[in-house]
Amino acid sequence: MIKKIFRSTLLANFLVLLASLALIMGALYRYFTQVQMEQLQTQTALAAKGISAEGMDYFDGLKTTSTRITWVDNTGQVLYDTDYDAQTMENHGDRQEIKDAIETGYGESSRYSSTLTQTSLYIAQRLDNGTVVRLSVTQHSVVLLLLGILPMLLLIAAVVVILSVLVAKYTAKRLVQPLNQLNLDAPLENPAYEEISPLLRRIDHQQKELASQEQLLLQRKGEFDTIISKIREGMVLLDNRGQIISMNPAAQILLQTDESSIGKEILELVRNLQLHQLIEEGVAGRKGETIFNVDQTTYKVLARPVISEDQLTGMVLLFFDVTDQWQAEQMRREFTANVSHELKTPLHIISGYSEMLRNQLVSEEDVQVFAQKIHTEAQRMVQLVEDVINLSLLDETPQITMEEVDLYQLAAESLESLSGKASQKQISLHLKGEPALLKGNRALLSSVIYNLCDNAITYNQSKGGVFVTINKTDQKVVLEVKDTGIGIPKDEGDRIFERFYRVDKSRSKKVGGTGLGLSIVKHALKCHGASIQVDSQIGKGTRMIVTFPVEK
Template sequence: MTGKIVRSLFFLAMLVLAAGACLFSGILYGYYEKQSFASLSQEAEQLSQSMAYIAPDKLRSADRITLIDTDGTVLYDSVANASDMDNHLDRQEVAQAIKSGTGQSSHYSSTVLQKNLYYALRLENGTVLRLSRVQSSLGAMLLNMAGPIIATVAGLLLLAAGLSVRLAQQITKPINAISTDDPQDIYPELQPLTQRLRQQKATIGKQMDELSRRMREFSAMTENMSEGFLLVDMRGHILTENRSAATLMPVEADNIARCPEQQLRQAAQQALSGQRCERLLQRGERTLSIMASPVLASGQVTGAVVLTMDVTEREQREKLRREFSANVSHELKTPLTSISGFAELMSQGLVPPEKVKEFSSDICRECARLTSLVEDIIDLSRLDEGGEGMEWEEVELYSLCTSVLQSLEQVARKQKVMLHLEGVEKTVHGVRQVLHEMVYNLCDNAIKYNRTGGSVSVRVEGCGRGCRICVADTGIGIPYDHQSRVFERFYRVDKSHSRAIGGTGLGLSIVKHAAALHGAQIDLQSQPGAGTTITVTFPEQ
C-alpha cells in the first residue's frame, strides 16, 4: 500500500511540476514579448522625432529600421537594399499603421527557432516607420536554459520523491497500526472500513464460537462411539479418527495406506473411487464390519468416511441361529421318521399281533419326545423375545421348588435318586411359569445324569440383599472342556446317553435364558465323576 501511495504522489508531483513549468514558461514568454513590443514602440517614437533632423540612413539602432512609402514601396532598410525588397503594403503591421497609426505583428521561423517582432508607426508625411527585432522562441529559450532547467527539475523530483515517501508513511502508519481486535476510527474517511472490520470481527467471533461448539459436539460424539470412525482425504491422509478406530492403525500412521488391515485399506480405496462398500474383518475372535462411503462436495468425491463396528455378537447369533435351525430340523426329523416307520409297518399289516403293543409304545414314546422338543422350542422363542406378554408377580422360591420336586418324585424313584430340599422362604419378582421351568430343568437334569442311589439337593437361601437357588447332584459330572458350552442350544456332552434318557439338549439353554430374563447370574461347578452344582443368584429386588 505504501508503494502505491508513493507512486501516486510522485506521479502527481511530476504532473503538477510539468503543468506549473508550462504555465510559468508561457506567462514569462508572453510577458517578455509584451515588453519587447513596448520597447519597440518607445524606440519608434524616438526615431520618428529624430527623422525631422537626420536622414534615415544616419539613424542608429540595435533593431532593423525600414521606411515604407504610402503605396508600400520600401524607401529605406537598414539591413537590405530597399530596391530589392518587395512591396510591403500587404504586411499586417504596415496595413494597421496606415489605417490606425500604429501596427504590430510577429512571425515565427521553425527552422531557426526564432520569432521576429514587427512594430510600425505612421509618420506625419504618411510614410511608415517599421522596427523589427529578433526574439528567441520559447523552445529556443528553454533549450538555452536546458542545464539549469534539468538541474532544477532533478532537484524538484528528488524533493517530490522524499516528500512522497514521508507523506505515504505518515498516511499508512496509523492504518497499519489499526488493531483487528479493536479497530478505531483513525481517519474519518476510514470509518466505513473500521465499522466493517468491527462487524466482520463480530460475525467471525460468532462463527468461531459456533464452529468450536460443533467441534466439541463432534469430538464428544466420535470419541464416545463404540464404532471406529475414520475421515480420509483423496490422498488417503487421515484427517480425523477416534479411539476405537485408532486400535486398527499403527501409532505413527497418518495415511490409510499404512493400515496393516488389507480389508480396511481396500474399503477406503473403493470409497475414494466413489463406490460405497461393506466388508467383514476377522481379528482373532472378534468380527468387525467395515462400511466405507464417499464424501461428496458439488458432485465430486473429496474424501471418504470409514466406520468399523464390532459385530461379533451378531455373527455369533447368526451362527447359533444356523446351528439351531439345523439341530431343530434334525431333532424333529428323528422322532418323525421313527413314528412314520412304525405307522407304515402297522398300516401294511407287517407287524405281528404280539408286537403291536411294543410298536405302539415306541410311537407314544417318540410322540412324547417330539412334544417335549416342541414345547422347549416354544419356551426358548418366548424367552428370546424378552418375555413379552408374560405376567410378572411376586414368586416365593421355596414353595416353587417344593412343587417342582413333587412333580419329579416318580422320575426320581424310577432312577432310585433321593430328593432333598432345604433353606428358607425367599421371594423374587418374576414370571412364575418361567421360574418353574428353570428349576424343573435343573432338577430334571440332576436326576437324569445321576447314578443309581444318588441324590439331588435343592437349597434356597439369602445372599446379601438377594437370594439364590442351588441344585447339587452326585451324578456323573461334566468334563472341564465341555463346561463352557453346556448352556448352548442342543449341545450334549454325550449324545448317545442323552438320547437314551430322552433329553432334547435345550434344558440348560432354557435355564440360561430364564435367568437372563430375571437378571440372575448362573454359576456352574462340576467335577467328572463327583457331581455338579448349579447356582442361580437373583439380584436385590
C-alpha cells in the same frame, strides 16, 4: 496500498510539473515578446531621431546584428535597408505597419513564416519629412526558446523528480500509517481520519454482530457437545472430504483415540475395508450401513450424508452396539438349524417305519417293535417341542409370577416322577436336607430340579445313584444334585448350558434327550437370580450346585 498511493502521488507531481512548465513557458514567451516590443519601440524612436537629424549619413558606420532597419518614402518606395539593396526591393506601401505609420504616424505588426518557423515583429514611425522608418526583429518560437533553456530545464526537472519521489514516498507512508495503526478491536477509539469514520462505525457494528453470533455459536456448540457426550452410541461428524469435525467420548473410546484426531481423516485411525466403502458412499451423498467388529464387540455403523442447498456439507457416522442382537440372531439361526435337525431325524424314522408297515413289509412278530420305535420317536418329538415352547416362553416373558415355594417339596415331587425311569436303569434316588422356603415360580423351579435329576439318571452308570441335597442358611438356599455317572470334561463344562449341545453325541442319541434341558435350567435360574456351579470328573460323576439368594 502504499504502492498505489505512491504511484498516484508521483503521477500527480509529474502532471503538475508538466502543467507548470507549460504555463511558465507561455508566460516567459509572452514576457519576452513584450520586452522585445518595448525595446523595438525605443530603438525605432531613436532611429527616427537620428535619421531626421542626419539623413542618409545616419547609416554610415551603423552596425546592426539582430535588428533590421528599413527607410521608405511616403509612397512606400524603399530608400534604404540594412539587410538588402534598396533598389532591388519592391514597394512596401502595402505593408500594414507602413500604411498605419503614413496615416497615423505609428504602426506595428507581426508576421509568421511557416517556412522559417519564426515570427517577425515590425514597428514603423513617420518622420517629420513624411518618410517612414521601420525596425524589425525576429522572434523565435517556443520550441527554440525551450531548446535554449533545455539544460537548465533538465537540471530543474531532475531535482523536481527526486523531490517528487521523496515527497510521494513520505506522503504515502504518512497517509497509510494511521490506517496501519488502527485498533480494529475498538474501531471507534481510533484518532484516524474523519473520512473513514463511517467505515469504522460500520466495522464496529459488524464486530458487535460477529461477537454476538460467535457467542451464540459457542453456546450452541457447548449444548451440542453436552448432548453428544451423553449419547452412549459413538457419533463422528465428518466434512465433505472425510475429515473429522467432532467426535463424542463414546466414539473416542471405540476408536481408541482422543480429541487430537480432530481434523484428521477417519481412515487414518481405522483400517477397515467395509468402513472405507461406507464413507465413500456417504461422500457420494448416499446412505449406507455396515457391520464393524472391534475385539469381541459388534457395531452397526450408519452413514448419513448432510445435504445443504443441494450440496454435500458433510456426514454423520453412528456406531450402535449390536453385540447382543447379533449374538441373539446367531443363536436364533443356530437354534432354528438345530431344531430342524433334531426334528428331521425322528420324522425320518417315523416315516420310514410307518411306510414299511403300510406296505406290509414287516413280519407279525416285528410289528410291535416297529410300533414301539415309532412311539419312542414321537415322544422324543413331543418332548423336543415342549422344551422349545418352554424356552420361547422364558425368552419372551419379561416377568413371571413369584410365590412362596418349598424347594425340598419340589425336589421330592420331581424324584417321585423320575422313580420309574430310575428303576429301569437300577439307579437309586436319595433326598436329604430340610424344608427350604424361597420366593420363586413353582413351575420353573420344578423344571430346574426335574431336568438336573433327569440328566443325572440319563448319564449315570448302571446300578448307580443320584443324591439330592437341600440346605438353607439366612442368606441362601443351596440345591445340590450329585450322580455317579460318566462325568463331563473340564473344557466342556461351560458349554453344556448351550442349546442342543451334547458332550457325547453318540451316547446322547442312544439314551435320548433333546439337548435343551440345561438351557432351560440356565434361563430359569437367571429369572430367579440364582447361580449354578459344575464339579465333574470323568468316570466318577458330576455334582451340580445351585445357589438361590434369600430375600430378607
